[in-house]
Amino acid sequence: MVVCLLILLCVDVFFVPNFINPFSEETHAIPLLEIFRLPKALTAILTGSALAVSGFVLQQLFKNQLAGPYILGVSSGAGLMVTFFLVLQSFFSPFIVQLGLPFFGFLGAIGVLLLICLVSKKYGNSNIILLLGVVLSMILGAVQSLLVSLANPQQLQSLSKWNFGSFSQVLGADLFLFSILIGATCLFMFFKMGALSAMILGNDVAQTLGVHVKKNSFYLLMAAGLLTGVSTAYCGPIAFIGIAIPNVVKMIFKSVNFKLIFIANILLGASMALLGDIVSSLPIFNYHLPINITTSLLGGPIIIYILLKNMQK
Amino acid sequence: MQTVLSISNLEIGYSEPLITDFSTVLNEGGLIIFSGANGAGKSTLLKTIAGILPCKNDRILIDNKCINQYSFEERAQKIALVNNARISETFVSIRQMVELGTYSILDKKEKQKLIDEALKTMNIEYLQEKNIHKISDGEWQKANVARALAQNTPIILMDEPSAFLDYPSKVNLFETIQTLSKISKKLIIVSTHDIEIAQKFGTLFWHLNNKKIVTSERFVGWNI
Numbered sequence: 001m002v003v004c005l006l007i008l009l010c011v012d013v014f015f016v017p018n019f020i021n022p023f024s025e026e027t028h029a030i031p032l033l034e035i036f037r038l039p040k041a042l043t044a045i046l047t048g049s050a051l052a053v054s055g056f057v058l059q060q061l062f063k064n065q066l067a068g069p070y071i072l073g074v075s076s077g078a079g080l081m082v083t084f085f086l087v088l089q090s091f092f093s094p095f096i097v098q099l100g101l102p103f104f105g106f107l108g109a110i111g112v113l114l115l116i117c118l119v120s121k122k123y124g125n126s127n128i129i130l131l132l133g134v135v136l137s138m139i140l141g142a143v144q145s146l147l148v149s150l151a152n153p154q155q156l157q158s159l160s161k162w163n164f165g166s167f168s169q170v171l172g173a174d175l176f177l178f179s180i181l182i183g184a185t186c187l188f189m190f191f192k193m194g195a196l197s198a199m200i201l202g203n204d205v206a207q208t209l210g211v212h213v214k215k216n217s218f219y220l221l222m223a224a225g226l227l228t229g230v231s232t233a234y235c236g237p238i239a240f241i242g243i244a245i246p247n248v249v250k251m252i253f254k255s256v257n258f259k260l261i262f263i264a265n266i267l268l269g270a271s272m273a274l275l276g277d278i279v280s281s282l283p284i285f286n287y288h289l290p291i292n293i294t295t296s297l298l299g300g301p302i303i304i305y306i307l308l309k310n311m312q313k
Numbered sequence: 314m315q316t317v318l319s320i321s322n323l324e325i326g327y328s329e330p331l332i333t334d335f336s337t338v339l340n341e342g343g344l345i346i347f348s349g350a351n352g353a354g355k356s357t358l359l360k361t362i363a364g365i366l367p368c369k370n371d372r373i374l375i376d377n378k379c380i381n382q383y384s385f386e387e388r389a390q391k392i393a394l395v396n397n398a399r400i401s402e403t404f405v406s407i408r409q410m411v412e413l414g415t416y417s418i419l420d421k422k423e424k425q426k427l428i429d430e431a432l433k434t435m436n437i438e439y440l441q442e443k444n445i446h447k448i449s450d451g452e453w454q455k456a457n458v459a460r461a462l463a464q465n466t467p468i469i470l471m472d473e474p475s476a477f478l479d480y481p482s483k484v485n486l487f488e489t490i491q492t493l494s495k496i497s498k499k500l501i502i503v504s505t506h507d508i509e510i511a512q513k514f515g516t517l518f519w520h521l522n523n524k525k526i527v528t529s530e531r532f533v534g535w536n537i
Contacts, residue, residue, distance in 0.1 A: 209416040210385045210416060
Protein backbone atom coordinates (compact mmCIF):
# COMPACT_ATOMS: atom_id res chain seq x y z
CA MET A 1 0.00 0.00 0.00
CA VAL A 2 2.87 2.34 0.80
CA VAL A 3 4.46 1.44 -2.53
CA CYS A 4 1.17 1.99 -4.32
CA LEU A 5 0.84 5.42 -2.74
CA LEU A 6 4.40 6.38 -3.68
CA ILE A 7 3.94 5.28 -7.29
CA LEU A 8 0.73 7.27 -7.58
CA LEU A 9 2.44 10.27 -6.02
CA CYS A 10 5.28 10.12 -8.55
CA VAL A 11 2.87 9.68 -11.44
CA ASP A 12 0.82 12.62 -10.24
CA VAL A 13 3.78 14.92 -9.75
CA PHE A 14 5.99 14.02 -12.70
CA PHE A 15 4.14 12.32 -15.50
CA VAL A 16 0.67 13.74 -15.85
CA PRO A 17 0.70 16.23 -18.70
CA ASN A 18 -0.33 19.59 -17.45
CA PHE A 19 -3.35 21.01 -19.15
CA ILE A 20 -4.59 24.49 -18.85
CA ASN A 21 -7.02 24.38 -16.00
CA PRO A 22 -9.96 26.69 -16.57
CA PHE A 23 -10.78 26.58 -12.87
CA SER A 24 -7.39 27.75 -11.75
CA GLU A 25 -5.77 31.15 -11.80
CA GLU A 26 -2.40 29.48 -11.42
CA THR A 27 -2.05 28.77 -15.14
CA HIS A 28 0.89 31.13 -15.41
CA ALA A 29 2.85 28.58 -13.34
CA ILE A 30 2.95 26.03 -16.19
CA PRO A 31 6.73 26.18 -16.63
CA LEU A 32 7.17 25.37 -12.96
CA LEU A 33 5.38 22.04 -13.25
CA GLU A 34 6.72 20.32 -10.17
CA ILE A 35 6.49 23.36 -7.95
CA PHE A 36 2.84 23.68 -8.77
CA ARG A 37 2.05 19.99 -8.72
CA LEU A 38 3.67 19.01 -5.49
CA PRO A 39 1.29 21.12 -3.38
CA LYS A 40 -1.60 19.73 -5.40
CA ALA A 41 -0.49 16.14 -4.78
CA LEU A 42 0.07 16.91 -1.11
CA THR A 43 -3.42 18.40 -0.86
CA ALA A 44 -4.85 15.29 -2.51
CA ILE A 45 -3.02 13.06 -0.01
CA LEU A 46 -4.17 15.09 2.98
CA THR A 47 -7.78 15.28 1.83
CA GLY A 48 -7.94 11.61 0.88
CA SER A 49 -6.57 10.47 4.26
CA ALA A 50 -8.75 12.89 6.20
CA LEU A 51 -11.96 11.77 4.49
CA ALA A 52 -11.16 8.05 4.69
CA VAL A 53 -10.25 8.23 8.36
CA SER A 54 -13.25 10.31 9.37
CA GLY A 55 -15.50 7.98 7.36
CA PHE A 56 -14.04 5.00 9.20
CA VAL A 57 -14.52 6.61 12.62
CA LEU A 58 -18.10 7.65 11.83
CA GLN A 59 -18.92 4.14 10.62
CA GLN A 60 -17.62 2.68 13.88
CA LEU A 61 -19.26 5.23 16.17
CA PHE A 62 -22.67 4.96 14.51
CA LYS A 63 -22.24 1.21 13.94
CA ASN A 64 -23.32 1.60 10.33
CA GLN A 65 -21.04 0.69 7.46
CA LEU A 66 -22.81 3.06 5.07
CA ALA A 67 -22.16 6.10 7.24
CA GLY A 68 -19.65 8.63 5.99
CA PRO A 69 -19.02 12.35 5.98
CA TYR A 70 -20.83 12.90 2.68
CA ILE A 71 -23.95 10.78 3.22
CA LEU A 72 -24.48 12.01 6.78
CA GLY A 73 -24.61 15.59 5.51
CA VAL A 74 -21.42 16.57 7.33
CA SER A 75 -19.84 17.77 4.08
CA SER A 76 -23.00 19.76 3.29
CA GLY A 77 -22.90 21.37 6.72
CA ALA A 78 -19.31 22.39 6.15
CA GLY A 79 -20.24 23.49 2.62
CA LEU A 80 -23.03 25.75 3.79
CA MET A 81 -20.84 27.46 6.35
CA VAL A 82 -18.01 27.88 3.84
CA THR A 83 -20.40 29.41 1.28
CA PHE A 84 -21.72 31.71 3.97
CA PHE A 85 -18.18 32.69 4.79
CA LEU A 86 -17.13 33.22 1.16
CA VAL A 87 -20.15 35.46 0.52
CA LEU A 88 -19.33 37.52 3.57
CA GLN A 89 -15.54 37.43 3.29
CA SER A 90 -15.24 41.00 1.96
CA PHE A 91 -16.17 42.14 5.47
CA PHE A 92 -13.17 40.46 7.05
CA SER A 93 -9.46 41.26 7.01
CA PRO A 94 -7.25 38.90 4.91
CA PHE A 95 -5.74 37.34 8.02
CA ILE A 96 -9.16 36.41 9.38
CA VAL A 97 -10.11 35.08 5.96
CA GLN A 98 -7.20 32.65 6.06
CA LEU A 99 -8.16 31.24 9.46
CA GLY A 100 -11.89 31.64 8.98
CA LEU A 101 -12.23 29.20 6.10
CA PRO A 102 -11.25 26.04 8.01
CA PHE A 103 -12.94 27.33 11.14
CA PHE A 104 -16.30 27.84 9.44
CA GLY A 105 -15.97 24.46 7.73
CA PHE A 106 -15.38 22.86 11.13
CA LEU A 107 -18.40 24.67 12.63
CA GLY A 108 -20.71 23.43 9.88
CA ALA A 109 -19.44 19.86 10.11
CA ILE A 110 -19.72 19.73 13.89
CA GLY A 111 -23.20 21.28 13.82
CA VAL A 112 -24.51 18.49 11.61
CA LEU A 113 -22.66 15.79 13.58
CA LEU A 114 -24.08 16.92 16.90
CA LEU A 115 -27.59 17.00 15.46
CA ILE A 116 -27.19 13.46 14.10
CA CYS A 117 -25.74 12.35 17.41
CA LEU A 118 -28.77 13.65 19.30
CA VAL A 119 -31.15 11.83 16.97
CA SER A 120 -29.20 8.56 17.11
CA LYS A 121 -29.15 8.72 20.91
CA LYS A 122 -32.87 9.29 21.10
CA TYR A 123 -33.96 6.71 18.53
CA GLY A 124 -31.06 4.27 18.62
CA ASN A 125 -31.86 3.04 15.13
CA SER A 126 -28.75 3.39 13.03
CA ASN A 127 -30.63 3.52 9.72
CA ILE A 128 -32.56 6.64 10.63
CA ILE A 129 -29.33 8.63 10.74
CA LEU A 130 -28.63 7.79 7.10
CA LEU A 131 -32.06 9.06 6.06
CA LEU A 132 -31.64 12.09 8.26
CA GLY A 133 -28.24 12.76 6.70
CA VAL A 134 -29.65 12.60 3.17
CA VAL A 135 -32.53 14.94 4.02
CA LEU A 136 -30.21 17.31 5.87
CA SER A 137 -27.91 17.40 2.83
CA MET A 138 -30.83 18.46 0.66
CA ILE A 139 -32.00 21.17 3.06
CA LEU A 140 -28.50 22.52 3.59
CA GLY A 141 -27.90 22.36 -0.17
CA ALA A 142 -31.04 24.43 -0.76
CA VAL A 143 -29.96 27.08 1.74
CA GLN A 144 -26.54 27.07 0.11
CA SER A 145 -28.11 27.67 -3.34
CA LEU A 146 -30.07 30.52 -1.85
CA LEU A 147 -26.84 32.07 -0.57
CA VAL A 148 -25.14 31.50 -3.92
CA SER A 149 -27.95 33.34 -5.69
CA LEU A 150 -27.19 36.34 -3.49
CA ALA A 151 -23.50 36.34 -4.39
CA ASN A 152 -21.92 38.79 -6.84
CA PRO A 153 -20.38 37.47 -10.09
CA GLN A 154 -16.87 37.35 -8.74
CA GLN A 155 -17.91 35.41 -5.65
CA LEU A 156 -20.03 33.20 -7.85
CA GLN A 157 -16.99 32.13 -9.81
CA SER A 158 -14.98 31.17 -6.73
CA LEU A 159 -18.02 29.42 -5.23
CA SER A 160 -18.74 27.23 -8.22
CA LYS A 161 -15.06 26.39 -8.50
CA TRP A 162 -15.06 25.35 -4.86
CA ASN A 163 -18.25 23.35 -5.21
CA PHE A 164 -16.81 21.11 -7.94
CA GLY A 165 -13.97 20.07 -5.69
CA SER A 166 -10.37 20.74 -6.54
CA PHE A 167 -6.98 19.98 -5.06
CA SER A 168 -5.21 22.82 -6.82
CA GLN A 169 -6.48 25.71 -4.73
CA VAL A 170 -4.44 25.13 -1.59
CA LEU A 171 -1.06 26.83 -1.67
CA GLY A 172 1.50 28.43 0.59
CA ALA A 173 0.35 29.34 4.06
CA ASP A 174 -3.03 27.64 3.50
CA LEU A 175 -1.29 24.37 2.70
CA PHE A 176 0.86 24.70 5.79
CA LEU A 177 -2.15 25.27 8.05
CA PHE A 178 -4.04 22.47 6.29
CA SER A 179 -1.19 19.96 6.84
CA ILE A 180 -0.83 20.89 10.49
CA LEU A 181 -4.55 20.56 11.20
CA ILE A 182 -4.98 17.24 9.38
CA GLY A 183 -1.70 15.79 10.70
CA ALA A 184 -2.34 16.69 14.32
CA THR A 185 -5.93 15.44 14.26
CA CYS A 186 -4.93 12.13 12.65
CA LEU A 187 -2.21 11.63 15.24
CA PHE A 188 -4.69 12.32 18.03
CA MET A 189 -7.18 9.86 16.53
CA PHE A 190 -4.51 7.19 16.12
CA PHE A 191 -4.10 6.94 19.90
CA LYS A 192 -7.84 6.45 20.37
CA MET A 193 -7.98 3.44 18.05
CA GLY A 194 -7.60 0.82 20.82
CA ALA A 195 -10.62 2.23 22.59
CA LEU A 196 -12.59 2.37 19.35
CA SER A 197 -11.87 -1.31 18.66
CA ALA A 198 -13.08 -2.33 22.14
CA MET A 199 -16.33 -0.49 21.43
CA ILE A 200 -17.15 -3.18 18.83
CA LEU A 201 -18.36 -5.22 21.83
CA GLY A 202 -21.03 -2.64 22.66
CA ASN A 203 -20.74 0.39 24.92
CA ASP A 204 -21.61 -1.40 28.18
CA VAL A 205 -19.01 -4.11 27.78
CA ALA A 206 -16.44 -1.60 26.48
CA GLN A 207 -16.92 0.39 29.65
CA THR A 208 -16.27 -2.65 31.86
CA LEU A 209 -13.12 -3.24 29.80
CA GLY A 210 -11.81 0.11 31.00
CA VAL A 211 -12.81 2.34 28.06
CA HIS A 212 -14.15 5.84 28.75
CA VAL A 213 -16.88 5.37 26.16
CA LYS A 214 -18.57 8.77 26.38
CA LYS A 215 -15.36 10.77 26.49
CA ASN A 216 -13.74 8.86 23.64
CA SER A 217 -16.85 8.99 21.45
CA PHE A 218 -17.04 12.74 21.92
CA TYR A 219 -13.38 13.32 21.10
CA LEU A 220 -13.50 11.05 18.07
CA LEU A 221 -16.65 12.72 16.80
CA MET A 222 -15.09 16.17 17.13
CA ALA A 223 -11.94 14.96 15.39
CA ALA A 224 -13.94 13.44 12.51
CA GLY A 225 -15.85 16.71 12.21
CA LEU A 226 -12.60 18.66 12.14
CA LEU A 227 -11.11 16.47 9.40
CA THR A 228 -14.21 16.65 7.22
CA GLY A 229 -14.85 20.32 7.90
CA VAL A 230 -11.32 21.45 7.16
CA SER A 231 -10.81 19.33 4.05
CA THR A 232 -14.23 20.35 2.70
CA ALA A 233 -13.41 24.00 3.37
CA TYR A 234 -10.21 23.80 1.33
CA CYS A 235 -11.09 21.37 -1.43
CA GLY A 236 -14.86 21.42 -1.75
CA PRO A 237 -17.27 18.56 -1.02
CA ILE A 238 -15.65 15.36 -2.26
CA ALA A 239 -17.87 12.33 -2.53
CA PHE A 240 -17.34 8.62 -1.87
CA ILE A 241 -13.79 8.52 -0.49
CA GLY A 242 -15.13 8.69 3.07
CA ILE A 243 -17.63 5.89 2.60
CA ALA A 244 -15.87 3.57 0.14
CA ILE A 245 -12.31 3.42 1.47
CA PRO A 246 -13.04 2.20 5.05
CA ASN A 247 -15.16 -0.63 3.64
CA VAL A 248 -12.46 -1.69 1.20
CA VAL A 249 -9.85 -1.60 3.96
CA LYS A 250 -11.97 -3.83 6.20
CA MET A 251 -12.58 -6.27 3.37
CA ILE A 252 -8.81 -6.54 2.85
CA PHE A 253 -7.60 -6.71 6.45
CA LYS A 254 -10.39 -8.32 8.51
CA SER A 255 -8.59 -7.27 11.69
CA VAL A 256 -9.66 -5.86 15.05
CA ASN A 257 -6.30 -4.12 15.31
CA PHE A 258 -7.70 -0.69 14.50
CA LYS A 259 -4.29 0.97 14.52
CA LEU A 260 -3.42 -1.10 11.47
CA ILE A 261 -6.83 -0.39 9.90
CA PHE A 262 -6.34 3.31 10.60
CA ILE A 263 -3.00 3.46 8.79
CA ALA A 264 -4.40 1.42 5.90
CA ASN A 265 -7.26 3.94 5.63
CA ILE A 266 -4.79 6.80 5.43
CA LEU A 267 -2.74 5.07 2.72
CA LEU A 268 -5.68 3.90 0.65
CA GLY A 269 -7.60 7.17 1.05
CA ALA A 270 -4.58 9.14 -0.09
CA SER A 271 -4.06 6.75 -3.02
CA MET A 272 -7.66 7.07 -4.14
CA ALA A 273 -7.50 10.87 -4.00
CA LEU A 274 -4.28 10.85 -6.03
CA LEU A 275 -5.76 8.40 -8.52
CA GLY A 276 -8.81 10.65 -8.80
CA ASP A 277 -6.52 13.58 -9.42
CA ILE A 278 -4.56 11.70 -12.07
CA VAL A 279 -7.68 10.55 -13.89
CA SER A 280 -9.03 14.09 -13.71
CA SER A 281 -5.99 15.47 -15.45
CA LEU A 282 -5.67 12.76 -18.12
CA PRO A 283 -5.54 14.20 -21.62
CA ILE A 284 -8.82 12.53 -22.64
CA PHE A 285 -10.76 15.70 -22.14
CA ASN A 286 -9.59 19.07 -23.18
CA TYR A 287 -9.84 20.44 -19.69
CA HIS A 288 -9.32 19.36 -16.08
CA LEU A 289 -12.30 17.33 -14.83
CA PRO A 290 -13.65 18.34 -11.43
CA ILE A 291 -12.33 15.88 -8.87
CA ASN A 292 -15.82 15.06 -7.61
CA ILE A 293 -16.73 13.46 -10.94
CA THR A 294 -13.82 11.03 -10.84
CA THR A 295 -14.15 10.05 -7.16
CA SER A 296 -17.87 9.38 -7.72
CA LEU A 297 -17.15 7.23 -10.75
CA LEU A 298 -14.48 5.30 -8.84
CA GLY A 299 -16.25 5.03 -5.48
CA GLY A 300 -19.89 4.65 -6.54
CA PRO A 301 -19.54 1.07 -7.86
CA ILE A 302 -17.82 0.00 -4.61
CA ILE A 303 -20.78 1.21 -2.58
CA ILE A 304 -23.26 -0.53 -4.87
CA TYR A 305 -21.27 -3.74 -4.43
CA ILE A 306 -21.38 -3.40 -0.61
CA LEU A 307 -25.11 -2.67 -0.68
CA LEU A 308 -25.82 -5.76 -2.78
CA LYS A 309 -23.58 -7.91 -0.58
CA ASN A 310 -25.47 -6.72 2.50
CA MET A 311 -28.82 -7.51 0.88
CA GLN A 312 -27.80 -11.15 0.42
CA LYS A 313 -27.30 -11.70 4.15
CA MET B 314 -12.84 -17.72 52.17
CA GLN B 315 -12.30 -14.17 51.14
CA THR B 316 -15.01 -11.56 50.80
CA VAL B 317 -14.94 -10.11 47.30
CA LEU B 318 -18.07 -8.04 46.99
CA SER B 319 -20.22 -6.44 49.64
CA ILE B 320 -23.36 -4.44 49.13
CA SER B 321 -25.05 -2.38 51.84
CA ASN B 322 -28.36 -0.50 51.82
CA LEU B 323 -28.28 -0.25 48.07
CA GLU B 324 -31.11 1.56 46.35
CA ILE B 325 -31.24 1.72 42.57
CA GLY B 326 -33.64 2.93 39.92
CA TYR B 327 -34.24 5.83 37.60
CA SER B 328 -37.10 8.24 38.42
CA GLU B 329 -38.59 5.81 40.94
CA PRO B 330 -36.69 3.06 42.78
CA LEU B 331 -36.51 -0.44 41.25
CA ILE B 332 -34.70 -2.13 44.12
CA THR B 333 -34.59 -0.82 47.69
CA ASP B 334 -32.64 -1.68 50.80
CA PHE B 335 -30.44 -4.48 49.47
CA SER B 336 -27.49 -5.71 51.53
CA THR B 337 -25.33 -8.78 51.05
CA VAL B 338 -21.78 -10.08 51.42
CA LEU B 339 -20.32 -12.37 48.76
CA ASN B 340 -17.23 -14.57 48.90
CA GLU B 341 -14.96 -15.86 46.16
CA GLY B 342 -16.04 -18.99 44.36
CA GLY B 343 -19.76 -18.28 44.70
CA LEU B 344 -22.30 -18.82 41.94
CA ILE B 345 -25.31 -16.57 42.44
CA ILE B 346 -28.43 -17.28 40.44
CA PHE B 347 -30.45 -14.10 40.12
CA SER B 348 -34.11 -14.40 39.13
CA GLY B 349 -36.98 -11.95 38.81
CA ALA B 350 -39.62 -10.75 36.38
CA ASN B 351 -38.77 -8.98 33.12
CA GLY B 352 -38.22 -5.28 33.67
CA ALA B 353 -37.96 -5.68 37.45
CA GLY B 354 -34.41 -4.32 37.45
CA LYS B 355 -32.05 -7.29 37.13
CA SER B 356 -30.01 -5.70 34.37
CA THR B 357 -30.03 -2.37 36.16
CA LEU B 358 -28.56 -3.95 39.28
CA LEU B 359 -25.87 -5.78 37.32
CA LYS B 360 -24.97 -2.59 35.44
CA THR B 361 -24.75 -0.71 38.73
CA ILE B 362 -22.41 -3.32 40.21
CA ALA B 363 -20.35 -3.16 37.00
CA GLY B 364 -19.99 0.60 37.45
CA ILE B 365 -21.83 1.44 34.22
CA LEU B 366 -24.67 3.13 36.10
CA PRO B 367 -23.89 5.50 38.99
CA CYS B 368 -24.55 4.67 42.63
CA LYS B 369 -24.05 6.46 45.94
CA ASN B 370 -20.70 6.23 47.70
CA ASP B 371 -19.88 3.26 49.94
CA ARG B 372 -22.90 1.17 48.89
CA ILE B 373 -20.97 -1.29 46.75
CA LEU B 374 -17.49 -2.38 47.87
CA ILE B 375 -15.10 -4.55 45.90
CA ASP B 376 -12.19 -5.82 48.03
CA ASN B 377 -13.33 -3.38 50.72
CA LYS B 378 -13.03 -0.36 48.45
CA CYS B 379 -16.00 1.61 47.10
CA ILE B 380 -16.48 1.07 43.35
CA ASN B 381 -16.66 4.83 42.81
CA GLN B 382 -13.05 5.09 43.99
CA TYR B 383 -11.77 2.77 41.28
CA SER B 384 -10.67 4.25 37.97
CA PHE B 385 -12.12 2.71 34.79
CA GLU B 386 -8.87 0.85 34.23
CA GLU B 387 -8.74 -0.50 37.80
CA ARG B 388 -12.36 -1.60 37.71
CA ALA B 389 -11.66 -3.50 34.48
CA GLN B 390 -9.29 -5.68 36.50
CA LYS B 391 -12.03 -6.55 39.00
CA ILE B 392 -15.27 -7.05 37.10
CA ALA B 393 -16.14 -8.49 33.69
CA LEU B 394 -19.59 -8.35 32.10
CA VAL B 395 -21.29 -10.82 29.78
CA ASN B 396 -24.43 -9.59 28.06
CA ASN B 397 -26.37 -10.31 24.90
CA ALA B 398 -25.15 -7.34 22.84
CA ARG B 399 -24.34 -8.67 19.38
CA ILE B 400 -21.42 -7.54 17.27
CA SER B 401 -22.44 -5.93 13.99
CA GLU B 402 -18.92 -6.15 12.55
CA THR B 403 -19.01 -8.82 9.84
CA PHE B 404 -15.43 -10.06 9.81
CA VAL B 405 -14.63 -10.80 13.50
CA SER B 406 -13.37 -14.28 14.41
CA ILE B 407 -13.84 -15.91 17.83
CA ARG B 408 -10.20 -15.41 18.68
CA GLN B 409 -10.36 -11.73 17.75
CA MET B 410 -13.47 -11.30 19.90
CA VAL B 411 -11.74 -12.92 22.88
CA GLU B 412 -8.71 -10.75 22.19
CA LEU B 413 -10.83 -7.61 22.58
CA GLY B 414 -11.56 -8.78 26.13
CA THR B 415 -7.90 -8.31 27.00
CA TYR B 416 -8.06 -4.56 26.27
CA SER B 417 -6.99 -3.63 29.81
CA ILE B 418 -4.03 -6.03 29.79
CA LEU B 419 -0.97 -4.33 28.38
CA ASP B 420 1.66 -7.07 28.36
CA LYS B 421 1.51 -8.81 24.96
CA LYS B 422 2.70 -12.25 26.13
CA GLU B 423 0.24 -12.16 29.02
CA LYS B 424 -2.50 -11.25 26.53
CA GLN B 425 -1.87 -14.28 24.31
CA LYS B 426 -1.63 -16.56 27.34
CA LEU B 427 -4.98 -15.37 28.70
CA ILE B 428 -6.66 -15.72 25.30
CA ASP B 429 -5.37 -19.30 24.92
CA GLU B 430 -6.43 -20.22 28.45
CA ALA B 431 -9.90 -18.73 28.03
CA LEU B 432 -10.46 -20.58 24.76
CA LYS B 433 -9.26 -23.81 26.37
CA THR B 434 -11.43 -23.42 29.47
CA MET B 435 -14.53 -22.85 27.36
CA ASN B 436 -13.57 -25.74 25.07
CA ILE B 437 -13.76 -23.70 21.88
CA GLU B 438 -10.13 -23.83 20.77
CA TYR B 439 -11.11 -25.68 17.60
CA LEU B 440 -13.50 -22.86 16.70
CA GLN B 441 -11.14 -19.95 17.24
CA GLU B 442 -10.64 -18.97 13.61
CA LYS B 443 -14.37 -19.18 12.82
CA ASN B 444 -16.38 -16.06 12.07
CA ILE B 445 -18.69 -15.16 14.95
CA HIS B 446 -21.64 -14.87 12.59
CA LYS B 447 -21.18 -18.41 11.32
CA ILE B 448 -21.45 -20.32 14.61
CA SER B 449 -24.44 -21.49 16.66
CA ASP B 450 -25.94 -19.36 19.45
CA GLY B 451 -24.55 -21.80 22.02
CA GLU B 452 -21.04 -21.51 20.59
CA TRP B 453 -21.40 -17.74 20.42
CA GLN B 454 -22.34 -17.53 24.08
CA LYS B 455 -19.33 -19.68 25.00
CA ALA B 456 -17.11 -17.31 23.05
CA ASN B 457 -18.75 -14.43 24.87
CA VAL B 458 -17.96 -16.01 28.25
CA ALA B 459 -14.42 -16.74 27.05
CA ARG B 460 -14.07 -13.05 26.19
CA ALA B 461 -15.00 -12.15 29.79
CA LEU B 462 -12.67 -14.87 31.17
CA ALA B 463 -9.74 -13.45 29.21
CA GLN B 464 -10.21 -10.23 31.14
CA ASN B 465 -8.92 -12.22 34.13
CA THR B 466 -11.15 -10.71 36.83
CA PRO B 467 -12.23 -12.16 40.20
CA ILE B 468 -15.87 -11.21 39.50
CA ILE B 469 -17.95 -11.97 36.41
CA LEU B 470 -21.48 -10.65 35.93
CA MET B 471 -23.69 -12.38 33.37
CA ASP B 472 -26.93 -10.86 32.16
CA GLU B 473 -29.22 -13.64 30.89
CA PRO B 474 -26.48 -15.62 29.13
CA SER B 475 -28.82 -18.58 28.62
CA ALA B 476 -31.46 -16.65 26.70
CA PHE B 477 -31.78 -17.72 23.03
CA LEU B 478 -30.04 -21.08 23.67
CA ASP B 479 -31.56 -24.52 23.14
CA TYR B 480 -32.00 -26.83 26.14
CA PRO B 481 -28.75 -28.85 25.91
CA SER B 482 -26.74 -25.66 25.34
CA LYS B 483 -28.31 -24.10 28.44
CA VAL B 484 -27.36 -27.08 30.61
CA ASN B 485 -23.90 -27.12 29.09
CA LEU B 486 -23.45 -23.39 29.73
CA PHE B 487 -24.45 -23.64 33.40
CA GLU B 488 -22.15 -26.64 33.90
CA THR B 489 -19.26 -24.62 32.51
CA ILE B 490 -20.13 -21.62 34.67
CA GLN B 491 -20.22 -23.87 37.75
CA THR B 492 -16.77 -25.23 36.92
CA LEU B 493 -15.45 -21.68 36.61
CA SER B 494 -16.74 -20.68 40.03
CA LYS B 495 -15.52 -23.89 41.71
CA ILE B 496 -12.11 -24.31 40.14
CA SER B 497 -11.09 -20.76 39.24
CA LYS B 498 -12.61 -19.44 42.51
CA LYS B 499 -14.41 -16.68 40.63
CA LEU B 500 -17.50 -14.97 42.00
CA ILE B 501 -20.15 -15.23 39.31
CA ILE B 502 -23.57 -13.58 39.36
CA VAL B 503 -25.92 -14.86 36.67
CA SER B 504 -29.33 -13.39 35.96
CA THR B 505 -31.59 -15.92 34.27
CA HIS B 506 -35.14 -17.13 33.66
CA ASP B 507 -34.00 -20.74 33.35
CA ILE B 508 -34.55 -21.58 37.01
CA GLU B 509 -35.28 -25.30 36.48
CA ILE B 510 -31.77 -25.77 35.13
CA ALA B 511 -29.94 -23.15 37.17
CA GLN B 512 -31.17 -24.27 40.59
CA LYS B 513 -29.00 -27.39 40.35
CA PHE B 514 -25.88 -25.29 40.05
CA GLY B 515 -26.22 -22.17 42.20
CA THR B 516 -24.63 -21.74 45.64
CA LEU B 517 -26.86 -18.78 46.45
CA PHE B 518 -30.14 -17.49 45.04
CA TRP B 519 -31.37 -13.95 44.66
CA HIS B 520 -35.01 -13.44 43.83
CA LEU B 521 -36.19 -9.96 42.97
CA ASN B 522 -39.85 -9.29 43.70
CA ASN B 523 -41.66 -6.10 44.70
CA LYS B 524 -38.47 -4.02 44.77
CA LYS B 525 -36.87 -6.37 47.31
CA ILE B 526 -34.22 -9.01 46.76
CA VAL B 527 -34.66 -12.16 48.84
CA THR B 528 -31.41 -14.07 49.39
CA SER B 529 -31.53 -17.81 50.11
CA GLU B 530 -29.43 -20.95 49.80
CA ARG B 531 -32.16 -22.78 47.94
CA PHE B 532 -34.36 -21.38 45.24
CA VAL B 533 -37.55 -19.96 46.81
CA GLY B 534 -38.84 -17.48 44.23
CA TRP B 535 -41.86 -17.77 41.96
CA ASN B 536 -44.30 -19.09 44.61
CA ILE B 537 -47.31 -19.59 42.43
